[in-house]
Amino acid sequence: MLRISGIGLAVLALGATGAGWWVYQHLNGNINSVSLDGKGGTEKADAFGRTPINILVIGSDGRTSSEDCRLGGGCAQTGVQSESGSNADVEMVVHISADRSNATVMSIPRDTMTRIPACSDAKSGRATGGYYGQINSALQYGPACQVATVHQLTGIPIDHFVKLDFAGVVKMSDAVGGVSVCVSDDVYDTYSHLKLAKGAHTLKGVAALEFVRSRHGFGDGSDLGRTGTQHLFLSAVIRKFKSAGTLTDPTAVYGLADAATKALTVDDALGSVKKLVGLALDVNKVPAHRMTFTTMPTAPDPANRDRVVVGAGAKELFAAVAGDRSLTAGASGKSGATGPSAKATADAPAVPASRIAVTVENGTALTGRASAVARALTDQGFSPATTTRNAPASADSTSLTYGPGQQGEARTAAEALGLPTSHLRQGTARGLILVVGGDWPSGTTYPDNSPSASADSGTAVPNAHAQTADQAKTCAPVSPYRTVKLDGIPMTPSQAYTAAKGVPDSDA
Known part of the structure; x- marks a missing residue:
């Protein structure tokens, strides 16, 4: 080597x-x-x-x-x-x-x-x-x-x-x-x-x-x-x-x-x-x-x-x-997952960050989590149209939902955040929605919480x-x-x- x-x-x-x-x-x-x-x-x-x-x-x-x-x-x-x-x-x-x-x-x-x-x-x-x-x-x-x-x-x-x-x-x-x-x-x-x-x-x-x-x-x-x-x-x-x-x-x-x-x-x-x-x-x-x-x-x-x-x-x-x-x-x-959603995202070409706006939702009880992650995205060149809000309900697990034809955008966002593809979901509406869950209590890069990796x-x-x-x-x-x-x-x-x-x- x-x-x-x-x-x-x-x-x-x-x-x-x-x-x-x-x-x-x-x-x-x-x-x-x-x-x-x-x-x-x-x-x-x-x-x-x-x-x-x-x-x-x-x-x-x-x-x-x-x-x-x-x-x-x-x-x-x-x-x-x-x-x-x-x-x-x-x-x-x-x-x-x-x-x-x-x-x-x-x-x-x-x-x-x-x-x-x-x-x-x-x-x-x-x-x-x-x-x-x-x-x-x-x-x-x-x-x-x-x-x-x-x-x-x-x-x-x-x-x-x-x-x-x-x-x-x-x-x-x-x-x-x-x-x-x-x-x-x-x-x-x-x-x-x-x-x-x-x-x-x-x-x-x-x-x-x-x-x-x-x-x-x-x-x-x-x-x-x-x-x-x-x-x-x-x-x-x-x-x-x-x-x-x-x-x-x-x-x-x-x-x-x-x-x-x-x-x-x-x-x-x-x-x-x-x-x-x-x-x-x-x-x-x-x-x-x-x-x-x-x-x-x-x-x-x-x-x-x-x-x-x-x-x-x-x-x-x-x-x-x-x-x-x-x-x-x-x-x-290992950032890998099985299933059609993961494969479709992997096969899709990445899209430049500047063309991607993400709605970041705070699904935790911690104040400022959505703002911290959204700021990290814009610091990496994502669109200034990236916004934040509270999730409609608390979430134990972080997820990124993307609309039809937006696999490339999801891939770019996931790679920027270190988010495994097992956390990606395809929805029915346009747009990228990132819900920050209880498994991501701090920091701006997603932690792998599996015992072997951490x-x-x-x-x-x-x-x-x-x-x-x-x-x-x-x-x-x-x-x-x-x-x-x-x-x-x-x-x-x-x-x-x-x-x-x-x-x-x-x-x-």
């Missing part, structure tokens, strides 16, 4: 500087794409005709080049691998809501045991009839197999995938000028080679790769702890992309776009700069405080203590993502370790356990940092 956003913003900036057609064609030629063959399912549009986007972001552990071997190690015996020798070291389902108001990034631990479906990879020729195994092994049968496996496990339709290798992480962190992170204590992961003193750091190149690969330095010293630090890292990249001045230097912008397009493998539907730019614009609409990072709840695998299986709460999390429900407090939830991100999905991308002061928690070894002696990452005085820090 972040690499796509970077590409899109960078290409737009380059276009504004007149970099020209050559740059566009060059970046287009960098992109490597493969087909998903429909194995991830298909997203359905909401009642307004808007479609969510689900992307599987894959971090490959493959040593498919000499540079990957240098960065990741492990090539002494096997040498450079083919693509079919890769596993999915990182798997994140990125969900962008249909209304582009929120996003969820859900990590799936690579040690998860699940059923791998029957797959065949046209590129490598490898095929499997299906088996029970570690989820990350599906990548050996191609990215489409990895997508199919995640779709089968979660029930979430996966429209796209983005794959990045070791070298790609290094290039991207350098291209953005480094990524700011914080660690709660001194840490030395003798496996990933990450060595940092307590506090804040700006990581580039290899240091950034060491941070996102560290699974012994943080949390409980497992892959579950690593997903948390990856979320912190990606949140920092998001904030950097959104900060003022990040993409104002044309030279730096070109470097970012060039590095990003060279680092990625994507599905065919994202296989051009134009398509990536469109997706980037959608991603960029989501504010940082509405981007929630979370991890699939797990339980120990009864057959192998070093592996995990789907845990309590995971099905609820999968359903929230598949149902387009935000995990952020105050989210509008719950705080930390409680909506128990055991999912949810956090939002705007939490800039959060430090990665260094593991208090003896998860590393130095000279054959087990010790904590902080003890290893103190003992390894001769080893330079990663950001030195």
Whole structure:
């Protein structure tokens, strides 16, 4: 997701500087794409005709080049691998809501045991009839197999995938000028080679790769702890992309776009700069405080203590993502409804607000509710002919009634107010009448009162370790356990940092 956003913003900036057609064609030629063959399912549009986007972001552990071997190690015996020798070291389902108001990034631990479906990879020729195994092994049968496996496990339709290798992480962190992170204590992961003193750091190149690969330095010293630090890292990249001045230097912008397009493998539907730019614009609409990072709840695998299986709460999390429900407090939830009225409104073209007058009725016992909502509408450009009055009777639920042929007007008004289409009614008389009910006691944007949508991100999905991308002061928690070894002696990452005085820090 972040690499796509970077590409899109960078290409737009380059276009504004007149970099020209050559740059566009060059970046287009960098992109490597493969087909998903429909194995991830298909997203359905909401009642307004808007479609969510689900992307599987894959971090490959493959040593498919000499540079990957240098960065990741492990090539002494096997040498450079083919693509079919890769596993999915990182798997994140990125969900962008249909209304582009929120996003969820859900990590799936690579040690998860699940059923791998029957797959065949046209590129490598490898095929499997299906088996029970570690989820990350599906990548050996191609990215489409990895997508199919995640779709089968979660029930979430996966429209796209983005794959990045070791070298790609290094290039991207350098291209953005480094990524700011914080660690709660001194840490030395003798496996990933990450060595940092307590506090804040700006990581580039290899240091950034060491941070996102560290699974012994943080949390409980497992892959579950690593997903948390990856979320912190990606949140920092998001904030950097959104900060003022990040993409104002044309030279730096070109470097970012060039590095990003060279680092990625994507599905065919994202296989051009134009398509990536469109997706980037959608991603960029989501504010940082509405981007929630979370991890699939797990339980120990009864057959192998070093592996995990789907845990309590995971099905609820999968359903929230598949149902387009935000995990952020105050989210509008899925704005969809069934029935002919909702479908007709969704199919109708929106009408400019300036051409729409709404009669706002106060159906509550609270003074001034109709005036507050009407003022919010006129502030958004609705007709000055918008009026207010008391409803003929109290109303428990808010409703918007529209006349024959006024579906487009109703759609525009509902979108402006955040009102789900389940609250829209077609009447027999011309005009739009909004009755503000007892379910909308304050504010000028309709609140979603369903428990799953209004719950705080930390409680909506128990055991999912949810956090939002705007939490800039959060430090990665260094593991208090003896998860590393130095000279054959087990010790904590902080003890290893103190003992390894001769080893330079990663950001030195």
